[in-house]
Amino acid sequence: MFKPHISVRRLNVFYREHHVLKDITVDIPEKRITALIGPSGCGKTTLLKSLNRLTDLVDGVKVSGDVLVDGLNVFDNGADVTDIRKKMGLIAQMPNPLPMSIYDNIAYGPRIHGVKDGKELDQVVEHCLQAASLWNEVKERLKDPASKLSVGQQQRLCLARALAVQPECLLCDEPTSALDPISAQYIETQLLTLKKDYTIVFVTHVLRQARRLADYIMFLYLGELIEHGPAETVLTQPSNPRTRAYIEGVFG
Amino acid sequence: MNKRKLEEAFFKALMLLSTSIVVGGLLAVFAVVILKGAPALSFSMLTQTPKGGYYLGKEGGILNAIIGSLYLAIGATALAFLLSLPIALYLNEYAGKSRFASFTRLSLDVLWGIPSIVYGAFAFIIMLYVGARASLLWGIITVTIFVFPIMTRAIDEVMKMSPFKLREASYALGSTRLETALKVVTRQTLPGMLTAVLLAFGRGIGDAASVLLTAGYTDSVPRSLFDPVATLPLAVFFQLGTPIPEVQQRAYASGVVLLVLVLLLSIASRLSTRKFMKYVVK
Numbered sequence: 001m002f003k004p005h006i007s008v009r010r011l012n013v014f015y016r017e018h019h020v021l022k023d024i025t026v027d028i029p030e031k032r033i034t035a036l037i038g039p040s041g042c043g044k045t046t047l048l049k050s051l052n053r054l055t056d057l058v059d060g061v062k063v064s065g066d067v068l069v070d071g072l073n074v075f076d077n078g079a080d081v082t083d084i085r086k087k088m089g090l091i092a093q094m095p096n097p098l099p100m101s102i103y104d105n106i107a108y109g110p111r112i113h114g115v116k117d118g119k120e121l122d123q124v125v126e127h128c129l130q131a132a133s134l135w136n137e138v139k140e141r142l143k144d145p146a147s148k149l150s151v152g153q154q155q156r157l158c159l160a161r162a163l164a165v166q167p168e169c170l171l172c173d174e175p176t177s178a179l180d181p182i183s184a185q186y187i188e189t190q191l192l193t194l195k196k197d198y199t200i201v202f203v204t205h206v207l208r209q210a211r212r213l214a215d216y217i218m219f220l221y222l223g224e225l226i227e228h229g230p231a232e233t234v235l236t237q238p239s240n241p242r243t244r245a246y247i248e249g250v251f252g
Numbered sequence: 253m254n255k256r257k258l259e260e261a262f263f264k265a266l267m268l269l270s271t272s273i274v275v276g277g278l279l280a281v282f283a284v285v286i287l288k289g290a291p292a293l294s295f296s297m298l299t300q301t302p303k304g305g306y307y308l309g310k311e312g313g314i315l316n317a318i319i320g321s322l323y324l325a326i327g328a329t330a331l332a333f334l335l336s337l338p339i340a341l342y343l344n345e346y347a348g349k350s351r352f353a354s355f356t357r358l359s360l361d362v363l364w365g366i367p368s369i370v371y372g373a374f375a376f377i378i379m380l381y382v383g384a385r386a387s388l389l390w391g392i393i394t395v396t397i398f399v400f401p402i403m404t405r406a407i408d409e410v411m412k413m414s415p416f417k418l419r420e421a422s423y424a425l426g427s428t429r430l431e432t433a434l435k436v437v438t439r440q441t442l443p444g445m446l447t448a449v450l451l452a453f454g455r456g457i458g459d460a461a462s463v464l465l466t467a468g469y470t471d472s473v474p475r476s477l478f479d480p481v482a483t484l485p486l487a488v489f490f491q492l493g494t495p496i497p498e499v500q501q502r503a504y505a506s507g508v509v510l511l512v513l514v515l516l517l518s519i520a521s522r523l524s525t526r527k528f529m530k531y532v533v534k
Contacts, residue, residue, distance in 0.1 A: 054424060057416075059349050086426035096417040099440040099531045108435070109425040145531045158421070165425055 002029030002216065002230075005199040006051060006169065011065035013046055013055060020046045022223045024065070028216070033191060033200045035214035035231070037207065039251065042220045044203045045093075048171050050074075051201065052088035053081050069169075086113060089162030089198075091175040095154035097146035098161075102138050105146045105157055109165035124164055132160035132190060152183025159190060169199040176209070188213060207247065211235060219243045285511060289504030297505060302471045307491070309498035314506050317487035319473045321510070323388060324483060325457035328395035332452055335400045337438075337445075340407040345419075345433040357408065363401035369461035371398045376465040389477040391467025395456045403452040410444025411437060418533060442528040450521045454514050460485035484510040 004027035013021040021043045028034050036044045049055050051067055053074055067074040074084050086109075098105050106125040107115075115121055125142070129135040134156040138149070146157055155175060162170060172191070176184035191200055191213060204210055210217060210231070217234040219227045219242075227234060227243040238244045245251060297313040306312035339356070347353035375394040384390060418440055422432040438445070460483070468480030469490070484506055491503035 052424065054420060057420065057423060082426040082428055084426075085424055088424075090420075090424035092417060092420065092424075094417060096415075096421040097533060098418060098421055098436055099533045101531065108422075108427075112425070112427045112431050112435075147531070147533045161421075161425065 002027075002032060004028065005030035005069070006201075007066075007068040008047075008051075009066040009068065011047070011050060011067060012063070013043075013050060014062040015058065016060040020223050021050070024225045026218060026225055026228050028199065028201060030199050031195060031197065032215035033195050033202055033213050034216040034218060035210040036201065036203045036218050036220060037205065037210050038220035038226075038246070040205060043223045044205075044220055045173050047220065048173055048201060048203050049090075051169070051171055052085045052090060054085075054090065056081065086165050087167050088169045088171055089165065089167035091155070091158055091162055091170060091172040093174045094178050095151055095158050097149070097154050097157055100146065101143045102146050102149070102157065103142040106161050106164050109161060113165060128160040128164045129157075131163055131194070132156040133186060134160055150183075152179050152186065155179055155183065155187060156190070159187065163194075167198065169201065170194065172200065172202045174203050174205070177204075177206075207249075219246065221246070282511065285504055285507045288501060289506070289508040292498070292501040292505040293508060297502070298509070301473060306471075307494060307496075307499055309496050314482075314484070314487050314502070314509065316471055316473050317482040317484045317506065318509060318513075320388070320467075320470075320481040321457050321484040321513075323474065324391050324395060324463065324467060324481060325453055327388070327392040328399060328456045329403075329449060329453045331392060331396040332400035332403050332456075333449055335396070336404040336407055336448070336452075339404045340411055341433045341437065343408055344411040345429050345437060357405070360401045360405050360408075364405060367461070368398050368459045369464075372462040372465045375462075379466065385478075386466055386468030386480050387478045388467065388474045388481040391463045391481055391483070392477075394462045394466040395459065398459065398462045399452040399456045402455060403448050406448030406451055407441070407445050410441045410448065413444075414440045415533070440532055443525045443532060446521055446525060446528060450517060453517065457514065458485060458510065460489055484513075 006028040008024050008026045008028070011021055011024040012019070024047060036047060038044055046055065050063065051069075051074065055061050055063060063075060065075070069084070069087060073079065098108055100108070103125055106128050107121045110121060110124050115124065126135060126139075129138065134153060137153060138144075138157075146154065149157060155178070159175075170191070176187050179187065188209070191202070194200065195215075202210075202213060204213075214231040217228065217231045218225060219234065219238075219240075221242055227238060227240045234243065235247060238247055294313075296311065298318065299315055300311070300313035301316045302314070303310060303312035339360075343353050343356060347356070371394055375390060375397070378384075379386070379390055414437055418436055419432055422436045427435070463483050463486065467483060469482050469486055470480045471482070472479075474481045487506045488503045488510070491499045491506065494500065
């Protein structure tokens, strides 16, 4: 059995009148890759962004229910949202480098969380870039603008940036969908290495990708969690007919 | 098929015509001011303050107005920026789509539309009320009130355009609103902010009506904030109002100085924008 890290309890999310997530209850296992699958518009991204409360940034959003990380409720009134987000690194669908140099992109997170020592920052930057296997490509030009990198490199930079604040979880929102196949493979390989230290939640609508990466699978359809379980079980013997239909490629 | 080609040609011609009217207008203004002013332009005009009899065509210069205008416009632009940046950041990073935000934007747009002479009159009434005399300080205050809505809305528009994904990236790393505002949004919008500041500076240095009642006019360079101060637009205005042809010519020369100042600043900003653009994410 898996040890749960994030526990979602009766989570409901509304965008104004639109009921996006319906009564989601699930445990996300620690130090495994959990794939969130389902057709477009089923609420995968919303669920992902509820986990670190990025849903707060959306106008007119209403949330009920709990998300427990290490036993603390993310949606508690007293919860420190910066602390929650520090724990949960996000890799977005489109690479989103900050308007600064490659070095500063990585150092931004540690700096806002209080690291001032230049030597320490240098180490963090090198270490994280290496973990994202980008170091060798950029070590000569750390002062260059991050936006000058190729899209694939930018996404690895974003991965390195997320690692720099020492998160416990990585939330990945279709991180390879905008990338060329080689860059995508880079990211996938990284994630497989990183899962020994991080809980990874991975949104994808590419079933083959879920097959390659996932230890655990959650299938969402129209805002409902239809089925969840160990990847093998869900992929080979789905218990729900809609899951089976999706996996067999009848829709989606 | 022929009709479509005709359409294409017609609208292309129309656009060329409009463009040439704009460029032609600019050149015409330059030509008139320079042709009329250049003969009177001299080194002493730029380096001397008016001597006795200057306004009758004797020697002296408009150094008082050049320095005065620079003091005033720089002071007002700096002060307006101190007001504008927090407002624009608040509107974009804190207020969201609230009613308060849209009301603030509406107010700024209304302020933008108010003629500068009204601001001059408004400041003048306050000066009478507190018993202040026309001075550099009050000129700066008036011009600040007059240009800050322009600057704020211009900065606001650039900030609105800066992509949401940057904010999301910053928040996802656990930054506060203030950190996101100061370290990410201002960084991204730096070139746009520079343009906004220059727009405000241009309006400030070129305006005569707002300083007519509030800044006074003097033949000397102000030595403190409480001295009255001469400005280039008023130098043009006063000299143009005399019946003496030499002095009228000097009015145009003063206009040339004003034009060149604004032009130099625009060019400098164009050049520096390229440097600021370096890190901007498209």
